[in-house]
Amino acid sequence: MKVKILTATILSGAKLAEQIRNTITAQIQLRLAQGKRAPVLAVVLVGDNPASKVYVKNKKIACAKVGIVTLNYDLPTDTKHTALLDLIRTLNNDPKVDGILVQLPLPQQINTAEIIENIDPNKDVDGFHPYNLGCLAQGRPNLRPCTPAGIMLLLAETKQNWVGKIAVVIGRSNIVGLPMTLELMQAKLTVTSCSKETENLAQEVQRADLLVVATGNPELIKGAWIKPGSTIIDVGMNRTKDGKLIGDVEFETAKQRAGWITPVPGGVGPMTIAALLQNTLRAVDISTMAARKR
Numbered sequence: 001m002k003v004k005i006l007t008a009t010i011l012s013g014a015k016l017a018e019q020i021r022n023t024i025t026a027q028i029q030l031r032l033a034q035g036k037r038a039p040v041l042a043v044v045l046v047g048d049n050p051a052s053k054v055y056v057k058n059k060k061i062a063c064a065k066v067g068i069v070t071l072n073y074d075l076p077t078d079t080k081h082t083a084l085l086d087l088i089r090t091l092n093n094d095p096k097v098d099g100i101l102v103q104l105p106l107p108q109q110i111n112t113a114e115i116i117e118n119i120d121p122n123k124d125v126d127g128f129h130p131y132n133l134g135c136l137a138q139g140r141p142n143l144r145p146c147t148p149a150g151i152m153l154l155l156a157e158t159k160q161n162w163v164g165k166i167a168v169v170i171g172r173s174n175i176v177g178l179p180m181t182l183e184l185m186q187a188k189l190t191v192t193s194c195s196k197e198t199e200n201l202a203q204e205v206q207r208a209d210l211l212v213v214a215t216g217n218p219e220l221i222k223g224a225w226i227k228p229g230s231t232i233i234d235v236g237m238n239r240t241k242d243g244k245l246i247g248d249v250e251f252e253t254a255k256q257r258a259g260w261i262t263p264v265p266g267g268v269g270p271m272t273i274a275a276l277l278q279n280t281l282r283a284v285d286i287s288t289m290a291a292r293k294r
């Protein structure tokens with residue numbers, strides 16, 4: 001008797017992100033042909049966190065590929081809160097700046113929440129401003145947080161009907177877990193929000209048609225917990241002692257049970273950047289519409 005071994009289809013963010021970049025490149029070329037200027041994104045990096053430097057570098061490379069101009073603000077670790085606030089206000093008031101990205105985490109002397117609240121919500125290409133999170137919660141999104149928005153694009157790629165399906169989100173950060181829960185609620189899934197402290201986490205995972213994990217704990221989720229045929233989205237990016245990147249899900253064993261699974265790297269990461277590019281273009285449209293109303 002033959003035993004059929006299930007192996008998941010790999011959900012490649014790298015491939016989808018490339019398609020999205022091609023579409024955005026064409027949209028920007030069209031703008032330029034119409035005599036409009038290229039979109040401009042201000043990228044603010046405070047300090048020298050090595051991971052942040054890599055993320056920012058990759059974001060700038062992606063912008064350059066599609067024709068988005070980046071303005072670089074690399075500030076020293078001891079930058080004062082008031083100095084960063086002044087920069088944000090200057091960028092808010094500059095009509096040549098369409099989007100503002102402040103890479104997180106910020107050094108401890110800076111009040112991150114206050115910085116985010118002071119970014120013009122219509123230039124907040126990360127979608128972190130409370131206004132943008134509120135709009136998402138109410139089902140009328142303005143600028144949406146990039147990682148969850150990118151994951152929604154990946155889910156569409158599976159061509160599954162997600163309405164009424166059981167989703168479990170592990171992690172409840174303002175950047176990923178919380179807005180991911182809101183996105184899935186708006187898409188009419190039945191959503192449970194968990195964290196690594198959740199009692200009987202294995203039981204929650206076993207129910208999930210869709211599992212999104214964003215805790216930053218290497219291989220927290222065991223392959224044996226995965227519901228057969230389910231879709232697994234791994235947002236984790238953890239570096240092992242020997243320099244390998246691994247996710248929050250035990251990939252090799254999970255792959256034997258899941259229907260779809262994102263790899264690490266090459267899964268969610270490229271989609272976060274693709275969604276950032278989309279948001280920057282959307283920020284241009286939002287400011288154009290606002291100017292027309294004036």
Ligand code: GUN
Binds near residue numbers: 103104175
């Ligand atoms: N730090 C970790 N992820 C992100 C992100 O998506 N945007 C910003 N600005 N900072 C981050």
